[in-house]
Amino acid sequence: MDKLQAGYLFPEIARRRSAHMLKYPEAQVISLGIGDTTEPIPEVITSGMAKKAHALSTLEGYSGYGAEQGEKQLRAAIASTYYGDLSIEESDIFVSDGAKSDISRLQVMFGSNVTMAVQEPSYPAYVDSSVILGQTGQFQKDVEKYGNIEYMKCNPENGFFPDLSTVSRTDIIFFCSPNNPTGNAATREQLTRLVQFAKDNGSILVYDSAYAMYISDDSPRSIFEIPGAKEVAIEVSSFSKYAGSTGLALGWTAVPKELLYSDGFPVAKDFNRIVCTTFNVASNISQAGGLACLSPEGLEAMHKVVGVYKENANIIMEAFTSLGFSVYGGKNAPYVWVHFPGQSSWDVFSEILEKTHVVTTPGSGFGPAGDGFIRVSAFGHRGTVLEACKRFKQLYK
Amino acid sequence: MDKLQAGYLFPEIARRRSAHMLKYPEAQVISLGIGDTTEPIPEVITSGMAKKAHALSTLEGYSGYGAEQGEKQLRAAIASTYYGDLSIEESDIFVSDGAKSDISRLQVMFGSNVTMAVQEPSYPAYVDSSVILGQTGQFQKDVEKYGNIEYMKCNPENGFFPDLSTVSRTDIIFFCSPNNPTGNAATREQLTRLVQFAKDNGSILVYDSAYAMYISDDSPRSIFEIPGAKEVAIEVSSFSKYAGSTGLALGWTAVPKELLYSDGFPVAKDFNRIVCTTFNVASNISQAGGLACLSPEGLEAMHKVVGVYKENANIIMEAFTSLGFSVYGGKNAPYVWVHFPGQSSWDVFSEILEKTHVVTTPGSGFGPAGDGFIRVSAFGHRGTVLEACKRFKQLYK
Structure with missing residues (x-):
């Protein structure tokens, strides 16, 4: 600290x-x-939540703890809405209280003995959670960077996509697209190179797609649109920027069962354990709101x-x-x-x-x-x- | 892991x-x-939540991110309802999505280089989150315990309160009362000894009072009823067992400003940073529910x-x-x-x-x-x- x-x-x-x-x-x-x-927040969504709230005060409508991974119906709706053609299934989706919390839970899962790469500039939570978990070296005042983090510079000169030939191998790569703060979305060709880079290096790619719904051009909305991504990537996302943040406090993380550690152990099994141990469950009223978000209206x-x-x-x-x-x-x-x-x-x-x-x-x-x-x-x-x-x-x- | x-x-x-x-x-x-x-869930509470949900779909009623520490009004209501005479103030209260998540965040704050003591038997989250963060040694199959954890045995013979004279000094002591699973509530005299023990050893006591509302006799409902506790203890609590668990997903942690590390730095400042970095905010609908819980009705x-x-x-x-x-x-x-x-x-x-x-x-x-x-x-x-x-x-x- x-x-x-x-x-x-x-x-x-x-x-x-x-x-x-x-x-x-x-x-x-x-x-x-x-x-x-x-x-x-659109009325169709708040009505869904209000209805759930009222139901919780009735014998028939009451439910206690749900599954830590989220309600089956919501997991299925997320999978089919956002990953319909991409073979990401209900069981790959972990519903959570938001992307920032999930990033921290992923860091806890990775532990202190990993190296990480991050875009620069980037959303502070990736680096700060890494520092807190002891993955990094000291802050170096002269360059304003922490030791033991690989910073991947993104600027107008390189079209906000890092020159991967100069990036050292790390265990974990955090990548946010569309990017916060630069607003840039990586192209299909760039993401294909990124996935290949992760594969070549045996790295896990944590892909933050919280702004995917803002994409106007044909940039991929999910990393899983890239062939082979399921063997290297985890995707973190959220309802916050679509349907109003704190009313829901609702996000999700997709961990494909194809993603394995080098010893063949599924990463999803570890993440499941982390979720069950360090998190209860997203509010079921919020989950009802999430389900309303994914209805046609x-x-x-x-x-x-x-x-x-x-x-x-x-x-x-x-x-x-x-x-x-x-x-x-x-x-x-x-x-x-x-x-x-x-x-x-x-x-x-x-x-x-x-x-x-x-x-x-x-x-x-x-x-x-x-x-x-x-x-x-x-x-x-x-x-x-x-x-x-x-x-x-x-x-x- | x-x-x-x-x-x-x-x-x-x-x-x-x-x-x-x-x-x-x-x-x-x-x-x-x-x-x-x-x-x-009592109707007065679900109505509060439904009302908040509906308000979020109006221009006047909408609010985005609130403070990570929770809404001022709810923090104040928790402080006055549960700690009215105990000089725990609004600013000492951190509203969260539940006690299990807060226990994990506290573990992240303590980091991997601390030693901990825990009641035995105890709620698994204390030990499991400790193992995940790398605080413990290997699991020892013969005794079914992890290395580097001080287990404080609680059984009918000792009235479910550990014999502190046999407990080794640790940096952190987890203590849950009324206890899950034994259902035993520690007496004022026992807790006075526990606070003194923590003080003598320079330990931080993490006190889980999630079941305090079930107390029938004159056992303390908060560790802060014990003189001197504010200099050694953090209290974790939750609305879950009172007002229905997942409808709210709402808890709180009280970190008194009197609690300092040995170098004089306030623990609350560290916890505030942890909360801001690894957590967004509890759903504001749930917070409205929390506020309804604390009304007279x-x-x-x-x-x-x-x-x-x-x-x-x-x-x-x-x-x-x-x-x-x-x-x-x-x-x-x-x-x-x-x-x-x-x-x-x-x-x-x-x-x-x-x-x-x-x-x-x-x-x-x-x-x-x-x-x-x-x-x-x-x-x-x-x-x-x-x-x-x-x-x-x-x-x-």
């Missing part, structure tokens, strides 16, 4: 936001910082919500592009990654906050390769996103 | 139950095994539900007592601990299942000191509990 640097990124941003609001109590602060959904409603955020992303991209900035992401993800060459991310963050009262996220919070960038989140009501863009245009005109 | 023995206890029981049902498809199987609640309703289970426990105690068995627990907990001297727990379990179609829990599943006992859970509808007792009386008459 002592090795961990500073605060976790988002609490730090919340702290600065609060300080700003104290300084400018009259300001209309807009938050495009933390990736938090803002649109109401629920899917349509989720697509509508996602559509709102995607249009927001477009508006933000256009605003920064019209101001002459180089802008990345946004097309396949709810995040826009704006380049401020030569500037420090925290300086840009502070200037935007001070002059426009808009909270963004400094790119360097996702690792030093993110410095010079800010992440602008498309999660916001349309009106506030338009207002934020108006203020950006005033600041940078 | 390789060190872990056999399956986690409860999935193993579920497996045997399923096999039994295949063998006797006509049998009316009664489950008094896994400690799973059966009574409907909710508290009354929970006491009624607990009352039903306590009367079940009485019925089970009386049945076994009338058959001449030595019976423990039951008075302050929903578990009755029945002694079958000289017999193997799994043999007794199998005989009861085979001859009465009642699922119990073999005491040896909680550690070798539990052998010769079975745990009978009081979680069941009154009718099935009465029927089970009738069958016990036929079997052992």
Whole structure:
């Protein structure tokens, strides 16, 4: 624990936001910082949950502990909806309380004696959970990196996909696509190379697809679209970014039975044991919500919500592009990654906050390769996103 | 992971139950095994949740991510309801998805280089999460124990409280009271000795009070009733056994700010970082349910539900007592601990299942000191509990 640097990124941003609001109590602060959904949960989903809640107060509708792995019906619906043609089955799906918790449970399963690779920049939870479990070396102040982690640089020069010929072999590879924070989705050809790389090295690929529903082009929505991926990959995903985060606190992890350790032991058996030992079960009201999400009406409603955020992303991209900035992401993800060459991310963050009262996220919070960038989140009501863009245009005109 | 023995206890029981049902498809199987609640969740609580679910589909009622530590209002209500006179404050309370998950998060915080003590018999999650994190030595087949764990034997001879003069110093002490599986609640005098023991040894006491609401006598309901406990103890608790388990998936951990590592660093700061890094937040619908639980009507309703289970426990105690068995627990907990001297727990379990179609829990599943006992859970509808007792009386008459 002592090795961990500073605060976790988002609490730090919340702290600065609060300080700003104290300084400018009259300001209309807009938050495009933390990736938090803002649109109401579609009624078809909340009704499903309310109905389940009411049922729990009746003798016939009551149920106690369900299976730790999640309710059979929900596991089956996830498998058929997201992996219908990919031979991922109900028994490969572990329902959970969310992707962040599952990443930590996977780290606990891998233990402290593994090496890991991670995209840089990346969502802080991969590295921080690794540090907490003692997988890493000390933090090296000069390069702002931890020892014993292989950082795979992703930047405009390499199209946000690492040059695998320079990446050392590790036991575990974390890969997030569409990416948080860069908003970039890896192509089929890139993911095919990544799967081959993992196979050649005997690595386990942990693929975070929490933003898959935001993909607009023909990038794969699941790593299991890549032939051979089932022998090397675990996929972590979530309902959070589709149907409102904390109302559900619901995600899942797919561990194919084809994925084996080098001694032939199935990884899914280990993960099952981890889930049974360190986790109870996702709230069954949330699971009812998940099931409602996957009904035809629920899917349509989720697509509508996602559509709102995607249009927001477009508006933000256009605003920064019209101001002459180089802008990345946004097309396949709810995040826009704006380049401020030569500037420090925290300086840009502070200037935007001070002059426009808009909270963004400094790119360097996702690792030093993110410095010079800010992440602008498309999660916001349309009106506030338009207002934020108006203020950006005033600041940078 | 390789060190872990056999399956986690409860999935193993579920497996045997399923096999039994295949063998006797006509049998009316009664489950008094896994400690799973059966009574409907009081309407005041489910209404609170349904209302929150509906609110989430409106613009005004929607909220995204809340604080990782839980909603302010719920933290305050937990502090004032359960720790009103004990100077445990809102900021000491971390709301979570349940006690089992929190135990695992605490283990992650402690890391692999600590020593731990645990009651024997005990709830398997303490030891199993410790094994997974690499705190323990190998499993020693002859004594059926892991190396590097201090087992504190609790049996009828010592009144289910360990002889502390024979217990070696460890960094962490797990202690569950009212106890699962023995059903015994430690007295004020015993807990005063335990707190002193932890203080003398510089140990952190992790106190699991998930069954506190079942206490009938004047045993402490919280470790913080013991003077000085705030400097040595963390308390883990849950709504599960009061208001229906998986509907809520809601618990909490109290980490007093007075609890410091030997270098003076507050343990609560470390736990806060763990929670922010490895956990998102409990479902906000569940948190609304928690808040409803703590309203005057909710508290009354929970006491009624607990009352039903306590009367079940009485019925089970009386049945076994009338058959001449030595019976423990039951008075302050929903578990009755029945002694079958000289017999193997799994043999007794199998005989009861085979001859009465009642699922119990073999005491040896909680550690070798539990052998010769079975745990009978009081979680069941009154009718099935009465029927089970009738069958016990036929079997052992």
